[in-house]
Amino acid sequence: MKRTYVSAAAVAALTLSLTTACNDSGGGDGPIKVGAINGITGLFQTPEVPKAVKAVFEEVNAAGGIGGRKLELISKDDAMDPSRSGQAARELIQSNKVVALAGSSSAVDCGLNRATYTKNKVVSIPAVGVDPACFTSPNIAPVNPGPYALTTAMLYYASETLKRDKVCIDYTVLPGSGGGIEGAIKKWTEITGKTLAHKNLAVGQGDPTRYLVADKNAGCQAVLYNATVGPWFAQARTQGMQKTDFILAANSYTDANAKTIPPDMTAYAGTEWQPYTDPTLPGNDRWAKLVEKNGIQKTAFSQGAVMSADIFVQVLKTIKGDITRESVTKAFKEMKPINYPMVGTPYVFGPGDAHNPIQGSRFVKADKGGWKVLPGGFTVPGKS
Amino acid sequence: MVNSVIAGLTSGGGYALLGLCVVLTYRLVAVVNFAMTAVGAMGAFIMVSLTDKGWNVWAALVVGALSAALLSGLLGAALVRWFAGHRERTKAAVTVALFVALSAIGLRLFGGNSTGAHRFPNPFGDPVFTVGSVVVPQSVLVSLAFALLITLAVGLLLTRTRIGLKLQALSERPSTAEVVGIPAPRLAVGVWAGVGAITMLVIVLVAPRLGGDFGALSGLISTALAVAMVGAFRSLPLTLAGGLILGCLEGMSSSVDSIQKYQGVVPFLVILVLLWWRSRREVWDTAHSR
Numbered sequence: 001m002k003r004t005y006v007s008a009a010a011v012a013a014l015t016l017s018l019t020t021a022c023n024d025s026g027g028g029d030g031p032i033k034v035g036a037i038n039g040i041t042g043l044f045q046t047p048e049v050p051k052a053v054k055a056v057f058e059e060v061n062a063a064g065g066i067g068g069r070k071l072e073l074i075s076k077d078d079a080m081d082p083s084r085s086g087q088a089a090r091e092l093i094q095s096n097k098v099v100a101l102a103g104s105s106s107a108v109d110c111g112l113n114r115a116t117y118t119k120n121k122v123v124s125i126p127a128v129g130v131d132p133a134c135f136t137s138p139n140i141a142p143v144n145p146g147p148y149a150l151t152t153a154m155l156y157y158a159s160e161t162l163k164r165d166k167v168c169i170d171y172t173v174l175p176g177s178g179g180g181i182e183g184a185i186k187k188w189t190e191i192t193g194k195t196l197a198h199k200n201l202a203v204g205q206g207d208p209t210r211y212l213v214a215d216k217n218a219g220c221q222a223v224l225y226n227a228t229v230g231p232w233f234a235q236a237r238t239q240g241m242q243k244t245d246f247i248l249a250a251n252s253y254t255d256a257n258a259k260t261i262p263p264d265m266t267a268y269a270g271t272e273w274q275p276y277t278d279p280t281l282p283g284n285d286r287w288a289k290l291v292e293k294n295g296i297q298k299t300a301f302s303q304g305a306v307m308s309a310d311i312f313v314q315v316l317k318t319i320k321g322d323i324t325r326e327s328v329t330k331a332f333k334e335m336k337p338i339n340y341p342m343v344g345t346p347y348v349f350g351p352g353d354a355h356n357p358i359q360g361s362r363f364v365k366a367d368k369g370g371w372k373v374l375p376g377g378f379t380v381p382g383k384s
Numbered sequence: 385m386v387n388s389v390i391a392g393l394t395s396g397g398g399y400a401l402l403g404l405c406v407v408l409t410y411r412l413v414a415v416v417n418f419a420m421t422a423v424g425a426m427g428a429f430i431m432v433s434l435t436d437k438g439w440n441v442w443a444a445l446v447v448g449a450l451s452a453a454l455l456s457g458l459l460g461a462a463l464v465r466w467f468a469g470h471r472e473r474t475k476a477a478v479t480v481a482l483f484v485a486l487s488a489i490g491l492r493l494f495g496g497n498s499t500g501a502h503r504f505p506n507p508f509g510d511p512v513f514t515v516g517s518v519v520v521p522q523s524v525l526v527s528l529a530f531a532l533l534i535t536l537a538v539g540l541l542l543t544r545t546r547i548g549l550k551l552q553a554l555s556e557r558p559s560t561a562e563v564v565g566i567p568a569p570r571l572a573v574g575v576w577a578g579v580g581a582i583t584m585l586v587i588v589l590v591a592p593r594l595g596g597d598f599g600a601l602s603g604l605i606s607t608a609l610a611v612a613m614v615g616a617f618r619s620l621p622l623t624l625a626g627g628l629i630l631g632c633l634e635g636m637s638s639s640v641d642s643i644q645k646y647q648g649v650v651p652f653l654v655i656l657v658l659l660w661w662r663s664r665r666e667v668w669d670t671a672h673s674r
Contacts, residue, residue: 043496202644205600206607207395207593210388210635213518217387230501230596238509238521256495260503260596 031072035092035101037109042079044107048297049305050075053103055294056309089113099328102312103127110134127304141355143307144272151184153361154270156381158222166197168220172227173201191382230260261366270361273303273342283342344378387516392635397527398590400627403611412575414555418479422486425601427452427584449581456580490598504591535620
């Protein structure tokens, strides 16, 4: 019995010393360690993201670092595997002692690790917020609008810019995130006073003809859509819907998808950052130069990576005194809004229990197998 | 509602074709082939990769069909060589493993759903007539005709020809068939290759409706198996009907708001009920024949 007490005391002492060690998180003279959880293998692949974040950090380090300390990115691949994602977050926080996470791009990170970030008082600035939890957590604030803000912007574009009276929505919604899309539709109704002519948030796999026929019967003039592109347009064409405006979500904004849209169909896509296909747009010049110099793929995700790294560096530069996990978290919660030309609204983390600072979208149109950037800048619901 | 059912019915021909390919393989070589659509999708993507390079569509189609036949033939040869004496479930398990492997390779070679989307040639996309507000394109008639052709031709081949008899013997008693002098391994590999080529053609025909990327096309196996189940992996006419039923149910379930969320499940529930009904009759028959 006595022995048990002794070992219990030893364990307690060890835990105490470890806790103390953990509390000193990242301070001192060594490199500033920054974590990121990225999908590199698996179904959701964004290998360009950590490369682009590293490129920004190297640029800062070459110019002397921050307060003389170098930035070091520790990126972990979660392969879209929940157990690996959880383990990656714990390792980054407990073993690597990162001061914050910047430039994450994983389809499962936010939902799984939000509680870990809150408990450890560490902030995450994802390059790409994929799942809904990225926009509803106290310690996460991505640099993209995400599905909800984007949907409101797409509806606003359909009703106010394209001036379509009968706006419809055909969405595939992940289980558990349906409420968020309903909220996005409600927000559009509040701003414009308009309602949808037809709504289907359960678009599934298989032949899309049935959904298109329902749209036709409802007299839809504009249809928001976020699922597989090819068969949708092939069948819409068969059903004679050449006069309908189809507005696609950012996930469809790829070169391959542009090629699948028949030339006589009208398709727009809402982008999250300045359209990546045109490097001359505001904010894109810096990104294009950086990724070209480092041989990184030009994608929308690499834009998010450069932006999250830039924002992170800017906020770090405002910290007076030692850069630790505590001071970084405090700096983000108290930061002033940063105007970043690649997006529609200023970025701010701030206090609060949910963050979705970036609103609005810029629209592109499918044209001759590619995407044409439309004039008029960002559409921010209620503001433009 | 009526419009949605008609819209669903137009996709039935494609579903029926997929189901028929499964039943065909099962009846001819006694294997539930989970890798079927993945093999067909490989061929289809080889074809579109070639057309992207400027090849003539017909030449690319032939090369695609031949590669699917070759791949399917290799798969068949492996099953004949190493798993001939094994039970059906072991062979099915082998094809599941192959499905996983082929899906991973296909994803790597041809890209995922956003980067690997392809516009498949849609030669039968022109409208023929309109029912309600549904425009019925040529492809619906072509799919139905192709499905009917397979049903009739295979039915006749199996019952009225010598090679059909050999094939039946091969699928039901492979070792006995070999003893009586039927060149079982060669015939089996030939059947595998033939089914591979047919599957590829079916995949190319349904691609403009059912999916433009490798993952979506190889994933059609779940639909194909569901349809084949209606025909209990045996009856070709019932499988054809199963495809049409699945299409109708999909259309119907997407038009009713209260079940819209569960529309992916509805067809499978109905198939489950159908299977239960059939098995009930079998039990009844068995009880009476005693």
